[in-house]
Amino acid sequence: MDVALAATATEDAATLPQSLDESFVEILISNLKSFMFAGHDTMASTTCFIVKCLGENHDSLTKLRAEHDSVFGNDVDSATSLLQRSPHLLHSLPYTLAVIKETLRLYPLASTMREGRRNFYLTVPGSPIRYPTEGTGIWLSAHGLHASSDYWPDPSKFLPERWLVGEGHPLRPVKDAWVPFSAGPRNCIGMELALAQLKLVTIFTVRTFDIEQAWGDWDKQCGEKATPSHLVNGQRLYPVGEGAVHPKDGMPVHVRLRAQAIR
Structure with missing residues (x-):
């Protein structure tokens, strides 16, 4: 926790909360759990x-x-x-x-998925076809x-x-x-x-x-x-x-x- 707080202190002060309110601490702890244990x-x-x-x-x-x-x-x-x-x-x-x-x-032990978006297309090198992604999950x-x-x-x-x-x-x-x-x-x-x-x-x-x-x-x-x-x-x-x-x-x-x- 101390390391995370020290790192946040070096960021743009204008984007940081003025005090460690409950929601900020909850987000921080949640991310640390993911970081350390996942x-x-x-x-x-x-x-x-x-x-x-x-x-x-x-x-x-x-x-x-x-x-x-x-x-x-x-x-x-x-x-x-x-x-x-x-x-x-x-x-x-x-x-x-x-x-x-x-x-x-x-x-590799995992893959990743991203949510498709309007006006975002998948393309294949050498092919003119553009595949729409809106409403889909893109799995790499x-x-x-x-x-x-x-x-x-x-x-x-x-x-x-x-x-x-x-x-x-x-x-x-x-x-x-x-x-x-x-x-x-x-x-x-x-x-x-x-x-x-x-x-x-x-x-x-x-x-x-x-x-x-x-x-x-x-x-x-x-x-x-x-x-x-x-x-x-x-x-x-x-x-x-x-x-x-x-x-x-x-x-x-x-x-x-x-x-x-x-x-």
């Missing part, structure tokens, strides 16, 4: 898909761990104290952010956009490097083609917080644990109650759900302490 479920699911992508791409996992060692040293426990003293180090992890963004490209499919080869070379491949190349490179992401948090002035209010949290979770997870999917043991444990074992895009683990997206069956895994984490 992303908990999606955070957990995204962490699972980060683990999945890294488990299937060992070169990326090796590069990620090397980046963490270069910033925090080889002592697994050092990251905690270093980040407490120097939180800006969280912004010194370009490959970590690239891994997170690429995971969210392959596994993040998954469809992220999987389109019109915008993403090798869209089905996990390539964190696409987020690290310069202007003019064929892998360079097209502006506004990455929309796991939507885009524009009404994008997700929690985007920056979510990315910071995902960096922290990724750092401590991959430095401490080796994680692998465990479908064989899962099927044995569930027996006849096991869910169908068919594949989607050649994979046993895929997103499921209505509304909020989760990994199938909660993503059964084996988790082992890395040798570096054992004292």
Whole structure:
């Protein structure tokens, strides 16, 4: 609350209420609840898909761990104290952010809807047709956009490097083609917080644990109650759900302490 009030104090004083009346406080608290708590479920699911992508791409996992060692040293426990003293180090992890963004490209967990308006039309590049939107809901499919080869070379491949190349490179992401948090002035209010949290979770997870999917043991444990074992895009683990997206069956895994984490 203090941070929000301090931020409001830096805005145009003419637009702010002269006192914290009840309605202003209610709006502020409501937004803070949304900001802090709405992303908990999606955070957990995204962490699972980060683990999945890294488990299937060992070169990326090796590069990620090397980046963490270069910033925090080889002592697994050092990251905690270093980040407490120097939180800006969280912004010194370009490959970590690239891994997170690429995971969210392959596994976006939400879409966005906007209300249509009179005299606002949807158009398709190369087509003269204008589609009226009045009285409709416009639903942007993040998954469809992220999987389109019109915008993403090798869209089905996990390539964190696409987020690290310069202007003019064929892998360079097209502006506004990455929309796991939507885009524009009404994008997700929690985007920056979510990315910071995902960096922290990724750092401590991959430095401490080796994680692998465990479908064989899962099927044995569930027996006849096991869910169908068919594949989607050649994979046993895929997103499921209505509304909020989760990994199938909660993503059964084996988790082992890395040798570096054992004292």
